[in-house]
Amino acid sequence: MSVxxxxxxxxxxxxxxxxxxxxxxxxxxxxxKEYGYRRWxxxxxxxxxxxxxxxxxxxxxxxxxxxCGGLMGSLTALVLQFGTQVGLYPTxxxxxxxxxxxxxxxxxVTFELTILFSAFTILFSLLVIIRLPRLHxxxxxxxxxxxxxxxxxxxxxxARDPKFAREGTREFLQSIxxxxxxxxxxxx
Amino acid sequence: MNEYISKKDLPDGGExxxxxxxxxxxxxxxxxxxxxxxxxxIILFSFSRSAGEEPKLGDWxxxxxxxxxxxxxxxxxxxxxxxxxxxxxxxxxxxxxRRQMENIAGLIPFLFxxxxxxxxxxxxxxxxxxxxxxxxLVAKTEPEVAPALKKDHEHWKHELDAWxxxxxxxxxxxAAGKSSAGEGAQxxxxxxxxxxxxxxxxxxxxxxxxxxxxxxxxxxxxxxxxWNMYFHxxxxxxxxxxxxxxxxxxxxxxxxxxxxxxxxxxxFLRSRYWSCFFLLPFGVGFTFLMIDFxxxxxxxxxxxxxxxxxxxGAALNSMALLIIVVTLLRENGYLQKVVSLEHYHLMGKLLxxxxxxxxxxxxxxxxxIWYANIxxxxxxxxxxxxxxWNAASIVLVVGHFFIPFVILLWRPVKKNPRVIxxxxxxxxxxxxxxxxxxVIPERAPSLTAGNTPKLWSGEAVILDVIAFxxxxxxxxxxxxxxxxxxxxxxxxxxxxxxxxNVAN
Numbered sequence: 279m280s281v282x283x284x285x286x287x288x289x290x291x292x293x294x295x296x297x298x299x300x301x302x303x304x305x306x307x308x309x310x311k312e313y314g315y316r317r318w319x320x321x322x323x324x325x326x327x328x329x330x331x332x333x334x335x336x337x338x339x340x341x342x343x344x345x346c347g348g349l350m351g352s353l354t355a356l357v358l359q360f361g362t363q364v365g366l367y368p369t370x371x372x373x374x375x376x377x378x379x380x381x382x383x384x385x386x387v388t389f390e391l392t393i394l395f396s397a398f399t400i401l402f403s404l405l406v407i408i409r410l411p412r413l414h415x416x417x418x419x420x421x422x423x424x425x426x427x428x429x430x431x432x433x434x435x436x437a438r439d440p441k442f443a444r445e446g447t448r449e450f451l452q453s454i455x456x457x458x459x460x461x462x463x464x465x466x
Numbered sequence: 467m468n469e470y471i472s473k474k475d476l477p478d479g480g481e482x483x484x485x486x487x488x489x490x491x492x493x494x495x496x497x498x499x500x501x502x503x504x505x506x507x508i509i510l511f512s513f514s515r516s517a518g519e520e521p522k523l524g525d526w527x528x529x530x531x532x533x534x535x536x537x538x539x540x541x542x543x544x545x546x547x548x549x550x551x552x553x554x555x556x557x558x559x560x561x562x563x564r565r566q567m568e569n570i571a572g573l574i575p576f577l578f579x580x581x582x583x584x585x586x587x588x589x590x591x592x593x594x595x596x597x598x599x600x601x602x603l604v605a606k607t608e609p610e611v612a613p614a615l616k617k618d619h620e621h622w623k624h625e626l627d628a629w630x631x632x633x634x635x636x637x638x639x640x641a642a643g644k645s646s647a648g649e650g651a652q653x654x655x656x657x658x659x660x661x662x663x664x665x666x667x668x669x670x671x672x673x674x675x676x677x678x679x680x681x682x683x684x685x686x687x688x689x690x691x692x693w694n695m696y697f698h699x700x701x702x703x704x705x706x707x708x709x710x711x712x713x714x715x716x717x718x719x720x721x722x723x724x725x726x727x728x729x730x731x732x733x734f735l736r737s738r739y740w741s742c743f744f745l746l747p748f749g750v751g752f753t754f755l756m757i758d759f760x761x762x763x764x765x766x767x768x769x770x771x772x773x774x775x776x777x778x779g780a781a782l783n784s785m786a787l788l789i790i791v792v793t794l795l796r797e798n799g800y801l802q803k804v805v806s807l808e809h810y811h812l813m814g815k816l817l818x819x820x821x822x823x824x825x826x827x828x829x830x831x832x833x834x835i836w837y838a839n840i841x842x843x844x845x846x847x848x849x850x851x852x853x854x855w856n857a858a859s860i861v862l863v864v865g866h867f868f869i870p871f872v873i874l875l876w877r878p879v880k881k882n883p884r885v886i887x888x889x890x891x892x893x894x895x896x897x898x899x900x901x902x903x904x905v906i907p908e909r910a911p912s913l914t915a916g917n918t919p920k921l922w923s924g925e926a927v928i929l930d931v932i933a934f935x936x937x938x939x940x941x942x943x944x945x946x947x948x949x950x951x952x953x954x955x956x957x958x959x960x961x962x963x964x965x966x967n968v969a970n
Contacts, residue, residue: 373839
């Protein structure tokens with residue numbers, strides 16, 4: 279027994295607009311930025327040089343989180359090693375000192391833990407930021423959108439954007455050179 | 467993104483350095499450099515001790531001169547490295563700054579000219595003690611060789627005769643055929659043994675060379691029978707390195723400048739092809755030159771990471787110098803259109819990478835020696851942690867690694883020409899300390915070895931400064947002089963547009 283589409287409760291997710299060339303999508307991205315859209319993205323079959331500048335993307339704040347992660351790794355390693363081998367149970371090996379100057383012996387572990395913590399921080403904070411893993415995305419409903427993995431360039435605008443308007447955005451997308459514009463809806 | 471700049475927006479024949487604007491600076495550099503260099507050379511050759519005396523001014527100055535020449539040589543060699551690497555990896559980003567890499571590498575021939583004093587015994591003997599020690603050893607042991615050879619040869623002849631006699635007598639017994647089966651087998655065994663001994667002795671007839679080796683070995687096994695002791699091997703090697711390096715520098719520069727005139731891809735492709743091969747003589751030559759110059763300061767010490775350690779410092783600080791040179795040119799109105807902040811970002815990234823690489827190598831070298839705690843290896847670090855050298859070591863760890871590391875982590879720093887140039891100046895200062903810390907601690911202990919041992923001679927620092935200024939200002943003068951003749955960037959390189967508009 280199939281459920282007719284009319285029976286489903288749907289909500290507007292946003293628009294996808296199709297462009298034919300990298301140059302046109304580049305210009306369109308600039309226009310999008312100038313108009314003031316905030317929740318939108320460009321999808322292309324290959325990386326376009328200068329696109330992040332055209333879109334007005336700033337540097338990622340991931341690096342700051344990773345710096346903290348790396349710092350945590352260094353501190354964990356140093357505290358565990360100094361705490362156990364210098365503080366709690368001073369271990370003297372080959373006449374090496376049991377004070378601050380034994381720090382070279384602890385460097386390899388510190389180095390490795392710094393990298394390990396940084397790598398984990400990158401992976402997991404990235405997953406949190408981009409909200410992965412998820413099973414489905416409304417964009418996958420769009421016929422137009424699939425073209426981005428072949429030979430089309432797509433701009434998607436979310437309805438959550440403060441400047442989004444059901445008719446206005448469609449007209450704006452067409453005015454900046456979109457060949458086709460499609461409304462994307464998500465099922466609730 | 468900035469607007470796209472293509473070759474059409476640039477002056478046709480490239481940009482040229484106007485040397486009339488820096489006439490005063492050049493004159494000053496030439497004057498200071500010339501005076502200091504001449505003073506150093508006069509001190510080097512006029513005030514040298516003869517064997518057994520207290521060290522004189524010239525002996526202290528040998529180390530100053532080695533320090534100065536090595537410091538600037540590592541910078542110039544780094545320029546060659548970046549040029550070769552840029553070609554060999556088919557990089558596009560740095561074509562606009564490649565001419566400055568070539569200019570820095572272009573100092574290499576002059577540095578080899580400045581190395582001529584290292585061919586003279588009075589300078590060599592102060593720096594590389596194994597040479598006078600080896601000469602003394604030869605002088606001391608040579609009279610013993612002839613009598614020892616005679617004695618050895620007599621003993622050998624006696625042995626050989628005895629075993630030859632045994633072979634003959636056993637053969638006779640076997641031929642007579644009077645023995646029983648058991649005795650016959652025994653005779654065969656005896657014959658085999660005797661024949662083997664005869665063969666062994668024939669192979670090992672004592673010669674003059676083997677006897678000399680044995681005598682020298684007993685006296686000082688570290689010095690003897692090393693192939694590099696003979697035929698002035700290290701001088702020959704220095705000539706070989708000079709030829710190889712000058713050839714590489716000259717060819718790459720010539721091809722690059724010719725492309726400025728004729729354009730096209732011919733020489734660009736040729737540079738790329740040959741640079742892959744140049745990497746090998748570059749690596750081998752630099753490693754062994756640094757072993758000959760610096761590791762040989764203490765002939766009993768060795769480190770397998772020595773070449774990489776010096777190379778890391780060279781590549782790092784040459785990049786620092788490149789950033790400073792490009793910034794100075796831009797501050798004076800050159801390269802405005804071709805070099806963008808993206809190039810600074812890329813150069814800053816390489817500076818950062820090699821800062822980490824230097825620390826990695828320096829730490830690994832220290833760590834393995836420190837942990838293994840073998841007396842013949844630890845002496846390098848023991849000397850450099852004695853008294854005030856310890857402070858220098860700690861400054862090196864903090865200043866050469868931690869400070870630039872933390873600063874260069876920030877992207878805005880890498881994209882700010884002035885700030886990153888200051889970081890570059892800081893790196894160069896630390897590199898000077900690094901080379902100073904390698905060369906100078908050997909000086910006082912080596913020179914005062916036979917007399918009153920000293921760890922440090924404060925008065926000699928003035929010689930270090932004079933030598934440093936002499937070599938440095940002279941090279942800066944040469945650099946400015948050579949800057950004017952050719953375009954400041956490869957103006958007709960086939961991939962110039964790609965390089966100008968690079969984004970990362």
